[in-house]
Structures are given as structure tokens and as C-alpha cells.
Amino acid sequence: MTKKAQKTTAGRRFQARLAGFHVLASVLLLAGCAPGRPIDPQAQARAMAAKPAEPTPNEFPAIETAKWKEGAFPNLENLRLMSTGMGKDQVRQLLGWPHFSEGLWGAQEWNYIFHLRTGKGAEFITCQYMVRFDDAMLSTGSFWKVPGCADLLRAAAKPKMPEPAAAKPPVVVQPLPSPATPLAPQRISLGTDGLFRFDGGALSDLQPQGRQKVEQLAQEIRRNFRTIQSISITGHTDRLGSTAYNDALSIKRASTVRDLLVSAGIDGALIKTSGAGKSRPVADCSGAKKTPALVACLQPNRRVEVEVRGAS
Template sequence: MPDSVSHSKLGWCFGGLILALSMLQAQAAEPVFLPDIAPLSDFPDPAHATRREGLFLPLEMPRLLTPGMTKRQADALLGVPHFHEGLFGERRWDYILNFYTGSGTAYQICRLQLRWDRHMRLEGMAWSSEECRAAVYPMPEKRDVVAPVSQAPPLALYFDFDKADLSEKAQQDLAAFVAANPGTDHKLSVIGYTDGAGPDAYNDRLSLVRADRVSKNLVALGVPLSNLQISGAGERSPARRGEDGMREPLNRRVMVMIMSGA
């Protein structure tokens, strides 16, 4: 019994640490995407909820949810879903969330739906009203962080299957992009992608390798490394869907986009 109690206390402490770190990160981070708004008819009957009273959360917590997360990562942020949904096989998780309005003890009741792809990765979210979404994702008029607002059309560079080497055409396109956008003050987002063939972990790594190869070419063209934001998105956010994205050439790409500050 003492061992189980100590493990329980350790679990609560660890959970509290994750919550605190998550809130600090959310306060500084821009939302990476904007969820959908769905009609109430898309949500299950609240009478069938396991937590009909809903769950009170800081607004920053659901704001940390991003496409590509696993169910365990979502569970760590929001807890288990509220309508008997299981961990395996379920393509939708539904929550009843309560947010204080800032006026005494008044609060608004919101419905949130998480949608999972065939790999059980988060591919979409929907709120029950515009007011609920706006509470979690406020308009960024007064923010002074770097936002991915493109000053020029993004550049797409394509790759052969299971390869990360730039073709001659890709190198020419990249050089033309840099020449058309001179200066060393540009911040560039470099995001790699893959098609749907192969395991998720392998695709995540391959997408990052592709982004890294493009970044090295950008540095060779005179772009400071400190101006590059490099990431890999694996097979998530495909440019073209169909046949589950397997070996779709348009999905094997790296996107280069100019970002600007406020």
C-alpha cells in the first residue's frame, strides 16, 4: 500500500508540472491553426456524458492542441473524453468544457470535438460556437510575436520517393526564390513533408531531413541560419488526398515561406 500511495503522489506531482509548463508555453505561443465551428447536431447528447457538469479548464490548455498529436498527448491536456469514447479505434472524442468569463463566477459552457485520422493522430477540431472558439483563440491584433504571414508566395520543392536530395530544378527554384527576395532580415519557415507510404516515425524523420537539406542550400545561398525555422510534418497536412496519400508525388515536398513580425 505505501508503494501505491507514493506512486500516486508522484503521478499527481508530475501531472501538475506538465500542466504548469503547458500553460507557460501556451501564453507565449501563437496558435498554429484555427479549429472549425460545428453545429450542435454534430455533438452527442449531453445527457449521455460521463461528466454532464463539464470540466473547468484554463483557456490556455485546449489552445495547445495541434494536428498530429497522439491520443495520449491529448489525454494529458484534457483528460479522458466525456462520452464513453475509448482509446483505441475511436475516430472522435467529445468534451464539455467550462470557461470563466471574467465576470465573477459566470462561465460559458462549450463543446469540443477532436477528430482522429486512420493513424489515430489528431487531424481536426471543432467548437460548438464562434464565441467558444474566440475565447480560446483570441484575435492577434496586439501581438508582437513573429507570425507566419507570407510576404511572397510560398515555394514548394518536390522530392523523389524516399529521397531527400534536391533535384536540379529544385535548386534552381530555390536560388530564384532567394534572388527575388533579397535581404538578410527575412525569417523563413522551412517545413518538410512526405507521402503516406511508410511508418509514421520514419516519415517524420524523412520530412525533417528534407527540410534540413533545403535549409543547408539556403545557407549556401547567403541566408543566415538564425533566420530559418526548420520543422518536419511527416505525412500530415497532405497537399493532395486520395488513395490515402500513398506515394502521392505532390505530398513529397518542402514548403519555404517568408514570415514577418508584427
């Protein structure tokens, strides 16, 4: 083979390798550049407690600069499940990839273009939605550019009343319905050992009977309250483990119960969650070493409290 032919062959091999590198790089970029990693409970607790200031309308990117300009009609149930402390993989599973080119390495802001139905036939409005992340890449808040978009999302959660019949029914005088009677706040305490496996708080940690308990609770709320003003869910733990770990675990337990109530038909906009960690024990047990007897004694402290305010 001549030197010229050898150079030509070597050049072709280099070009082939370069093309292969570009394909590999593209695959890595589409895959998100790196596999997911577990969420640190302490970092999650910090993200959930961050409460950053809401962005101004000028902080949202111009809609014409979007990479995917068509936007999307989002899954409304997924939107209602958005909460602080979520990792990027969890946000992406609920909402999909962001619609703007915001970088893949350490981007602390994802922006979306969402189309929300108004309830009038095929009519919809276009809204911009932002999710912000902290240095640990955990969500610290999600925001709408126009507040009316959030109102529309809440309105969509309520069942649509049927259209009135064309023919007018005969006029019948009915007595006025009695006004709703305010109820004293109802507080329910659920032992987390019956809901979750010991030391667990995620959806995957739920015991089969635990899901059943929360679904029964949702039925009782709908049966006993004609109107609901608010629902407060507070998670608690025993004193075993660090304060930071127990704070994060208690928040996770409260958030999981909230998500189950929403999936059972309770309006998520009425629910607030918090975690008290090990700060409010109801049982006092002696001993510092984690023994089966101490774990059993501390069981009443591992609980989720649900307070419902409304009228019958």
C-alpha cells in the first residue's frame, strides 16, 4: 500500500471514530448526562424548608426563546403532586423535560410552557411554569408566571356540573337548605408503624394495610364534611436517630399521606404538610440503646396527625 493510500485509510478511521464519539455524546446528553442518585434526607429537609422568594414575571424566559415552542398539555394530576424536596429525576417523571435550553450541568431552574383547558370546549390558555432547584439539585419551589394559571389548575380539580336540560322543569318551591354547621377541628392520629415499614416514609415503604387506612380516612372526610376549609398533616418520629434525619423522615411521611389523600379525591390545594421530627413525643420511655423493647415502647411517637377543618 502506498503512503498516500495509508494516509487516506488512517483519515477515514479517524473520521469514523470522531463520528462514533459524537453519537455517544448525543446519547449521553439525551440520557441526562449521568444516572440518578439517591436523595440525602438532610438535603431534602433543607430544600423543603428553604421557601425562596417568588420570581418576578421578568425572571421568566421569553416564550419565543423556548427550544420546544409548542409546549405541552400537562397531566393535571402530576402537576398537583409537585412539591419541594423533589430531585430532578422525580420532577422529570411528573412533568417531562423542560421546554427551554437551560443547560444540563447544574441548572437550577427548569421552565415549561403549559396549555391549560378553561372548561369551555377546546379553549385553553398558555401559561409559563418554573421549577427552581438548590445546590443539591432538589426543588425548592414551583411558580406560575401569571397567578391566574394556578387558579385554573385548582378549578380543574373540582367536578364539572352537568349542563342543564333544554326543557324547563315545572317550578317547585323548595325549602332553603340549612346553612352548613361549622365543626370543631377533627384530629386523627395514624400510627406510622401501621402505615409504613419501620424507619420508612416513602410511597414504596407503605404497608398494604397502610394504604387502606388512608383511603378509609379520605372516605370519612368526604362523608363527615360538606365543605372542607383546610387539612393539616404533620409527621412525627421517635427519638432514635439524629434530629436532621428524623426531621426529614417526618416530612416524608406527611407528604406521602398527602399524596394518597389527593389520589383518593381530596383537593390537594387544601392540604398543608409539615414535619415535627422527634420534638413532640406522646410516650416517654427510658433507655438509650436501640432494643426491641425500647422500639416497641416508642411506637406511639411514630405517627402522622391529620387535622381537618370544615363544616357539616
